[in-house]
Amino acid sequence: MDSQTDLKQERRKQILDAAEKVFTQRGFNKARMDDIVAESGLSKGALYWYYKSKDEIILALMDRFFAGEMQAGEELISTEGDARQQLEVFFEAAFKDVRRFEERMSLGYEFFSLAARTEEVRDAIRGYYRRYQAILSQIIQQGIDSGEFISIDPDDAATAAISILEGMALMWFIDPELLDWDRIGDLPTRIFLQGIMKREL
Amino acid sequence: MDSQTDLKQERRKQILDAAEKVFTQRGFNKARMDDIVAESGLSKGALYWYYKSKDEIILALMDRFFAGEMQAGEELISTEGDARQQLEVFFEAAFKDVRRFEERMSLGYEFFSLAARTEEVRDAIRGYYRRYQAILSQIIQQGIDSGEFISIDPDDAATAAISILEGMALMWFIDPELLDWDRIGDLPTRIFLQGIMKREL
DNA sequence: TGAAGCAGACCGACTGGTCAGTCTAGGATG
């Protein structure tokens, strides 16, 4: 029972790993099941033993993709420090993630374009962002309570913060030169923070 | 020669209009050439008379798409007022555009995911953003020169501004509720502006 | 002990549908 379950997990991982690689390189539509078969080292029969269809693989991959992206964010909430420091850490970690997931970014945009036509995908992405927003909103609320930040709707400010992150990721994806991390550094973070911090008059 | 050219233009427009509608609804891959034929009211022969392939239509559509998006931005540079006002007008116009292009947004994300695998697409989008950045950078430079804004790299600040716009468009695409324009209004603009404006100490 | 039975995991040749693009046989316009 146990080693059987392990095998199942192992095989599913094996298939999703292969699918991730193939889908990233060729996109959902150009990728053939036979590519995934070849990449996974399994057979077509095995592949269809574990997943009923290509769509099922895509959906399973999506779950894994956004769950993975989420982890970094979720862990952050326990960070020490005042709201400003927490946001700084958050942004910094997020930027690092963007660079770390470089190759996987195109997969993200595959999901976005799928989202337009597939409710299931849209809902998954939505859930992901809402959880993200909740975390940031909480931090910002702290900052408002402690008098660090100006009086502002924390949900909206959180949405704005995520927008900045996602926008920068997009820009970097399209034109890495325009957005040289070493040069631009934490500029957007600084702009955002200065934008919401209380001024000392 | 003249009315012939007109007819050519007209037919090409007819085809691209149909393609835009079909691609927006079904995505590049699910959309069939026969769908575009039906939508355009022309025949398959006519379609292939004007465009050699599906890819050629996609590329032509891309040029039109980004050229259209660009116009609004290009016109802005002549706007009156100081840098702050110009940026405010710019952001406001951009947000209006997002809402106006609601149905066409999914097409944009089709292009983004294509960009990962097609240099021609990547270059086109890149060019579009660079022109956009140049405009914003110019305005921000003005603001720095006039002492309105803090000393900052205008190119980087412009990149940050575009990131905010694009990020918000993305968020809205995925979750319009999270980003209710009437509620969130010009918050991101205000945050950005406060972030780069000189403080009166 | 070992033969028989069985189920779950897996193999890969094959099928059947789909669809981009072609082609034929015209017709109109200028």
Place this chain on the structure above:
DNA sequence: CATCCTAGACTGACCAGTCGGTCTGCTTCA
């Protein structure tokens, strides 16, 4: 007679998904 079409049948490649079959390990029971 060149250009701009119409109508739509057709071809050929491509590929998701199927299906008959194999292999391995476990259980049963004589």
